[in-house]
Amino acid sequence: MATVAESPVKKRLSDIVGSQAVSDKPDVLQSYAGGPGSAPRGKPIATVRPRNRNEVQAIVRLANELGINLVPASSGPPRFRGGTVPCEAGVIVDLSAMDRIVRVDRLNMVAIIEPGVTFARFKAEAEKQQLRVFMPLLPRSTKSALASYLDREPITIPKYHWDMSDPMLTAEIVFGEGDLFRTGSAAGPGSLEDQWKMGLAQKNPEGPAQTSFNRVVQGAQGTLGIVTWASVKLGMLPEIKRCYFAQDDSLERLVDFSYRVHRIKLADDFLILDRMALASALAESPDEIRALAEKQAPYTLIYCVCGYWHFPEKRVAYQEKGISGIAQHYGVRLTNEVPGAGSKRMSEIIDNPSSEPYWKLRLKGGVREVFFLTTMDKTPGFIKQMETLAEERGFPVGDIGLYIQPVQQGRNCHMEFQIYYNPDDEPETARANKLFKEASRAMAGSGAFFSRPYGPWADIAYSRCPDTVWMLKEIKEMLDPNRVLNRGKLCFGEEI
Amino acid sequence: MKQTGPSLISPPIGDEAYKDLEEAVGPEFVTREPAVLDGYAWQPLWNEGPEMWVHRPIAVVLPASTEEVQAVVKICNKHGLKFKAICTGWGALAGPRCENVVQIELRRMDRILEIDEKNMFVVVEPHAIGGQVMAETMRKGLHTHIVSSGAASSPLASATSCVGCAPDGTYMNWSSRNLLGVEWVLPDGEVIRLGTLGSGDGWFCGDGPGPSLRGVLRGRLGAFGGNGVFTKCALKLYNWPGPPEPVPEGFLYDTELELPPHCKAYIMFFPDRKSLADATQAITVEGIGYNAFKPGMGSLLTMIVPHLLHKESWKKAKYLKKAIQAFNYQFLEVLATDSAEELEFQEAVMRDEVSKHGGFMMDMEHTGMAEMIFWTFVLSSNYPIFFKAAGMFITAYGQDESHHSMVMASPDGEKIKQKWIDRGGILDDNADSGIHFMMEESTVSHYEEPIEFDHRNPDQTRTIKPIEMEFTHMQAEHCMESGITSPVMRKMFGPTEGFYTKWQKGIGKIIDPRGCADDYLYNAEPVEGEPLPDDPAILEMTEKLADIATKMAWTEDGPLE
Amino acid sequence: MTLSDYERDMEGCSRCASCKWVPFNQMRSWRFAKNCPSITRYDFHAYSGGGRMLMGLSMVKGRSELTDEVADIIYRCQLCGACDTACKVYRDDIDLSEVLLELRTTCVEQGKLIPEHMMVIDSLKREGNVLGEPKAERGAWAHGLPVKNINNEKADVIFHTGCRYSYDRELWPTLRGTVKLLLSAGLDVGIAFSEESCCGGRAYEMGFRGEAQNYAEDMLSRVKASGAKLIVTPCADGYAHFRYIYPRMGKALPVEVMHVSEVILHLVKEGKLSLKNEVPMLVTWHDPCHLGRMSEPYLPEWNGDKIMRTLDRKRAGHNGVYDVPRELLKFIPGVDLVEMERIREWSWCCGAGGGVYEAYPELCTFSALERIEEARSTGAEAMATSCPWCHVAFREALAETGDSFPVYDILDLVQQSVGLSPETSEEIQGGERK
Known part of the structure; x- marks a missing residue:
């Protein structure tokens, strides 16, 4: 591989x-090398900031x-998971200059955004049309909305x-040899403008025909194509939004409550934090x-009920009543506030990107995340597993936060x-890293599904599914x- | 009816291959008896016409397990035979579409393996039909999306291999989006398990780790058996607030069973198409509608007064037709909610939108039809009624997209239909039978134009192909992908959709290196030099389609902006 | 009519698969969702109603031949009619059951005969019954009963016993008790003793139209000669054949035909029979195909395009006898009825019909055991029915597997409630000697 200087x-x-x-x-190159998850085998040799799809193709x-x-790369720093760290020396294609919000379509509740659009900007633009952007929990202010969606980051x-x-x-993708492609109904016939004239709005994610390459590039960490824009669903901006809490010593109780509330589709935002994660937020x-954190119960469930464009009070009322009945059934106590936050404040917090410093870094300046997919009923088991491991490895359980x-x-x-x-603190960093690695491996063995396999998770996840590999x-x-796209990532390295 | 040409009957399967098949599944589960094979070759539904037969398979096998499916597929690979799976067999899409096909009938794989009540999914084998899955899941307060082929169809086939949506989509999404873990026998006989299943973590997710192979497995359309055999899958379930064992009296129009608490059926009428589109979008986006759709007056006529539509007096009943047409901008809402308050909210939203748009709505209980409407939709027991009026139907449908785009396209669809009604090629259903329904609240909407005809009447069957071609042309004009796929169509329109065939064929080569799957409906190329049918309507439409496809084709730099 | 006459019906098949399932409104579980014993047992599409039509179509179109294997498939069907009623939920223009009958006839016409059916036909020719029993003993069951002999006496009511009841001694107590009840209620009942012959329906189902025709003519002349006003039969097969196949052959009987359960109910309602004794039992009811959907009276062929056929000319199984036995059970004190999932028009066949009992005992047993499992799943203590062939199919299937589950003829329950003790075999034999 030639370096920039000599080529x-x-x-x-x-x-x-x-x-x-x-x-x-x-210094520019260094900004892409962040993240404790990265164990760089290669270095960025240059960054290039294309402004449009033609430049990306070129x-x-x-x-x-x-x-x-x-x-x-699309988001700005800080970086956590090593997604932008090359496995081999490489050029960072920084897409942050492609930051157009191409379209916000109120009627069809859909937008087209480029990779450089952050959640903050996207949200502001959508709200002008009474539309709501679906966000992950407290994304960092520099986070690319498109990158988050491409990564299948969970929304709240x-x-x-x-x-x-x-x-x-739908998405526009540049594949590995520069071929342009569009997925879903955006594929055609017709250009975007032609489709808009006919009332189409790039809303169907499936296709074209008998493939759905949007699914293939999602979770691919840029290894299969570079997405130059995507259409994304928007929601109705609530006319009324009320945030509630349920604090409990028993996660099991909250899990039961959660199942019932979701089955009937009663709540909007819905998430569980433990005391440390809640306090950090x-x-x-x-x-x-x-x-x-000391003042909180071990687990806090946060949920919102919303009313939208028709009879918001009526909607909120039946949802509140329904949830209240479920809470009573399972012995869950609902409140309007928890130590440190009332309904309004919490609502504001989860409706926006994280303020600075980024919430996960506030306690100690560094964080190793262990995240995976599982089912709600299995979450208490994983918590026990993490606590046991932390205790065995001498890592303070109180320095571990939880987000479900x-x-x-x-x-x-x-x-x-x-x-x-x-x-x-090097020893502490080492302990955190050790716990991270061991917990990841142990939990995978217990059924944790590392669906977004960053860094060392790639080995863990892919060793379990050879056919998928x-x-x-x-x-x-x-x-x-x-193999020009993010060489060596996921299962595309030599070792798997 | 035109006699089948010899081209649709392959030479018999060789003894050695047949013996191998017998060993794989047991001799009693293989046949090459011609009359039995023809049971798989008669496929008038979704046939391109005028022929109602498809290729006769050279053998039919009945595997009982994934391992047996693998064995059969490997035997096909070994002997250079094609294979194609068939499940419940709704239409020509399931039948063999080329020579030398071993049809894999999945009837013996019919179990419901698991209902995960908490995590709301069901694990099924191919031949667990919708009616069975509904019956079992409703006992647990859950329901599943059933494609608008109805309760006889296979939820697995719909989710993995076909194309499927229905009026239940507002609440229960559409087939491909409901897929979780999948077990898939590839055309080379190897098995791949997607998502969590592939990692031994259960069925709850079909995507990952990393890129999701669900996008390889299917797109908006499934591969219709062209990419292997799906042997198990998990499907999402949704809340069912009604009774666990609803048993109505009667079969269809005679259905009687009280509506469950907090359940209703309403019909709304709007003064014009625009207000229909605006109001129904606004209603469904609020998540309203356990079943929600715009029925066509024509479709209702075919069900209620099928004989009338065949009569000369109907053709001349100009004012009656106009009067009926005035009610075409209608929308049916089947509500199933969990509380009186939720029901009240939903009713209030509907009333509000109806009032805003100058429409009116009727509580179906006042008509005496509420129970029938509610239960036949909730149980998906109504759909085969489309065969009643004329014997057969096809439907023209294209891309599912924004609700307004679908509603905007329907007048053009009606024009095409009227033209062919005037020519006497299809049943006169007033040409206003277009239906719409939404999925995922109103993320996407569907437009479908049912066309009823008698497939036993050559004068009618020969109209089907040109009608389909006209609809394809209309859909292209509306920037909609066609709902049908065939080698000719793919070759013509692939370039209008980013040359997708290049990538789709790439996938085909990966999973089917020896080309053993019957991929007529997936990747096969048109047969070179095959003469076009000697039908002026087809010739005219072929030219028009080629013309619009050329105009809309992408260049190397993308679509013409 | 010939198979070719039904070409349009066969072509009508859209392959929607409704014929393989209970009507979808009525589907209550995974386990009991199927309606057709044949496709359930053998799985190839050809074993379903639709699949059989397509075999017929294939042959009519000259695409395939009637081979031994095809004939075998055609015969492995009870002609129970479940496919037909399921199809007709949606279609007016397909008479599936008629096609199945024409397929049988085609087999016979082309010499595709099976030995078991030939034995039945031989027996019919020799002895006038389908069981190979001596004709002379046909009336033995009635020895000692004060019934008229319609061969030399006038009677208002002809009691047509049917082959199975006539010769199956295990059923004689039921039969004799029933006749006693009819007599006690004042009915003027006569039987033909050894002159009674098979109704011929089984021959018709097996495809032997000529034989069936002969027996229909025989029956017709006997009825005409008797001057009777009513035929009553305990044989569900005979009941269906009189109501449907006879008119189909142009041999409609000139008098009313009633199943004995209908008569008993009538007598109970009129107060001529008193069901006074408790029969404490949780029972489930098996609708015999021939009493239910297959007994729906014949409707003349529709001339012209069946698409235009009016509903009153569509035979969809709704006019079978379903409510009568249920009503009768309600009259019996202590009897509680619990329904199975597959009942009425969508009832599951016992397995015995259409010549399957004679030729394919394994399929018959499969079908019967499936029904018993369904009966058991209701929690019922026993199953009641009202067809001797169903009774025998269940009895033999249970015996074959060493299983036990009480199966009653509804007439037994009626007799218990009336207080009529069943005769022992010794008593019957005593009567016989007299």
């Missing part, structure tokens, strides 16, 4: 995007010509998470967090342990025969 790569990239949009400055074609490894409203691909609908300094996010309308959930550590490799070979 015409920089010039050739500059020919495509202009010299201002190409950089090989060490970059990909150049990479094929020169054999360059391209690592797509399970009711509107009909399928794992939600809320992403509410407070900013470590002391405040610890003090606030039901997805797919409550059929399963994203379960996330947040292992807080001080990155300046075989097919993914074949698909990779088809879409990216010269």
Whole structure:
């Protein structure tokens, strides 16, 4: 692999995007290398910031010509999971300059966004039309909405998470040899403008025909194609939104409650945090967090009921009544506030990206996340497993946060342990890393499904599904025969 | 009826291959008896016409397990035979579409393996039909989406291999979106299990780790058996607030059983198409409708007064037709809610929208039809009634997209229908039988134009192909992908959709290296040099389709912006 | 009519598969959702109603031949009619049961005969019954009963016993008790003793139209000669054949035909029979096909396109006898009825019909055991029915598997409630000697 300095790569990239949009400055390159999850085997050799799809295509074609490894990135730092860290020396294709909100369609409740659009901007734009952006919990302010959706990051409203691909609908993709493709109903016939004239709105995520490549590129970490825009579902912006809490010593009770509420589709936002994660979301300094955590019950369920564009009071009333009945049935106590937050504040918090510092870094400055998919009924078992492991490894259980996010309308959930550590404390970092690795492996053995396999999870996840690996490799070979896209990630390294 | 040409009957299967099949599944579960094989070759539904036979399979096998399916597929690979699975067999899509096909009838794989009540999914084998799955899940307060082929269809086939949506979509989504873990026998005989199932973590998710192979397995359309055999899958279930064992009296129009608490059936009428679109979008986006759809007046006529539509007096009944047409902008709402308050909210929203748009609505209980409407929809027992009026129907449908785009397309569909009604090619159902329904509240909407005809009447069967072609043309004009697939159509329209066939064929090569699957409906190329039918209507439409496909084809840089 | 006459019906099949299932409104479980014993047992599409039509179509179109294997499939069917009623939920233009009958006739016409059926036909020719029993002993069951002999006496009511009741000694107590009840209620009952012959319906079902025709003519002349006003039969098969097959052959009987359960109910309602004794029993009711959907009276062929056929000319099984036995059970103190899932028009066949009992005992047993399992699943202590062939099918299937489950003829329960003690075999034999 040639480096930028000794090859015409920089010039050739500059020919495509202009010299201002190409950089090989060490500090710039360093900003992509973040994240404790990264165990870099390669380094970024340059960054290139295309402004449109044609430039992306040209970059990909150049990479094929020169054999360059391209690592797509859309969000800004801080980075946690090593997604933008090359496994081999490579050029970072920073898509943040492609930041157009192409369209917000109120009638059809859909938007088209480019990769550089952050949640904050997207949300502001959508709300002008009384539409609601589906967000993950407290994304960092620099987080690309499209990247989040491409990564199947869970949104906080399970009711509107009909399928794992939600809320992403259609996409424009540049495959590994520079071919352009569009998925779902966006594929055609007709251009976007032609389709809009006919009232179409790039809403059907399935297709074209007998494939759905949007699903294939989701979760691919940029290894199968570079997405240059995507259409995404929007919701009705609530006229009324009320946030409630249920605090409990027993997660099992909250889980039972959760199942019933989801079955009847009564709540909007719905999530469970443990005391540390809740305190981290509410407070900013470590002391405040610890003090606030002390005041919380072990588990806090946060949910919102909303009324929208028709009779919002009536909708809220029946939902409140329904939920209240369920709570009574399961012995769950509902409240309007928890220590540190009332309904309004909580609602504001979960409706917005995280304020700075990023909530998961507030306690100790560093976090290792262990997240996977499971079903709600299995979550208490994983908690026991984590507590046992932490105790055995001498890691304070109190420095581990928990976030459970039901997805797919409550059929399963994203379960996330947040292992807080001080990155300046090497032994602690090492302990956190060790716990992270051991917990990941142990939980995989207990049925944790690492559906978004970053870093070392790739080995764990893919060693368990050799048939999937075989097919993914074949698909990779088809879409990216010269392996220019994020080489070595997922199961596309040599070792698997 | 035109006699079948010899081209649709393959030479008999060789003894050696047949013996292998017998060994794989047991001799009593294989046949090559011609009359028995013809039971799989008669496929008038969804046939392109005018021929109602498809290729006769060279053998039919009845495997009882995934392992036996694998064995059969491997035997096909070994002997250079094609294979195609058939489940409940609703239509020509399930039948052999080329020579030398071993039909894998999945009837013996019919179990419901698991109902996970808490996590709301059911695990089924191919031949557990919708009616069975509903009966078992309703006992647990759950329900499942049944495609609008009805209770006899296979939920697995619909979710993995076909195309499926229904009026229950507002509440229960559509087939491909309801798929979780899947077990899939590839055309080379190997098995792949998707999502959590592939990692030994159960059935609850079909995507990942990393890229989701659900996008390889199918798209908006399934591969119709062209990419292997699906032997098990998990499907999402949804809340059912009604009784656990609803047993109505009667079969169809005579259905009687009280409506459960907090359940209702309403019909709304709007003054025009635009208000219909606006109001029904607004209603369904609020999540209202256990079943929600715009029926066609024509479709209702075919069910209620089928004889009338055949009479000369009907053709001349200009004012009656107009009077009926005035009620075409209607919408049916079957409500099944969990509380009186929820029902009240839903009714209030409907009333509000109806009033805003100058319409009116009727509580079906005032008509005496509420129970029949409610239960036949909830139990999906009504759909084969479409065969009643004329004997056969096809439906023209394209891309499912925004509700307004679907409603906007329907006048053009009605024009095509009227033209062919005037020519006497199809049943005169007033040409206003277009139906719409929404999925995932109103994420996408569906437009379908049923066309009723007598497949025993050559004058009518020969109209079907040109009608389908006209609809395809209309759909392209509306930027909608066609609802049908065939080698010619794929070749023509692939370039209008990003040359998707290149990638789809790529997948085909990966999973089917020896080309053993009957992939006529998936990846097969048109037969070179095959003469076009000597039918002016077809010739005219072929030219028009080629023309619009050329105009809308992508260049290397993408679609013409 | 010939098979070709039904080409349009056969072509009408859309392959929707409704014929394989109970009507969908009535589907209550995975386990008991299927309606057809044949496709349930053998699985190939050809074993279903629709599949059989397509075999017929294939042959009529000249695409295939009637081979031994095809004939075998055609015969492995009880002609129970469940497919027909399921199809007719949606279709007006297909008479599936008629096609199945024409397929049988085609087999016979083309010499595709099976030995077991030939034995039945031989027996019919020799002895006038389907069981190979001596004709002379046909009336033995009635020895000692004060019934008229219609061969030399006038009677208002002809009691047509049927082959199975006539010769199956295990059923004689039921039969004799029933006749006693009729007599005690004042009915003027006569039987033909050894002159009674098979109704011929079984021959018709097996495809031997000529034989059936002969027996119909025989019956017709006997009835005409008797001057009777009513035929009463305890044989559900005979009942169905008199009501449907006879008119289909142009041999409609000139008098009213009633199943004995209808008569008994009538007598109970009129107060001529008093069901006074408790018969404490949780019972489930098996609708015999021939008493139910297959007994629906014949309707003349529709001339022209059946698409235009009016509903009153569509034979869809609704006019079978379903409510009569249920009503009768309600009159019996202590009897509680619990229904199975597959009842009435969508009842599951016992397995004995259409020549299956004679030729394919394994299929018959399969079908009967399936029904017993369904009966058991209701929690019932016993199953009641009102067809001697159903009774025998269940009895023999249970015996074959060493299983036990009480199966009653409804007439037994009526007799118990009336207080009529069943005769022992010794008593009957005593009567016989007299």
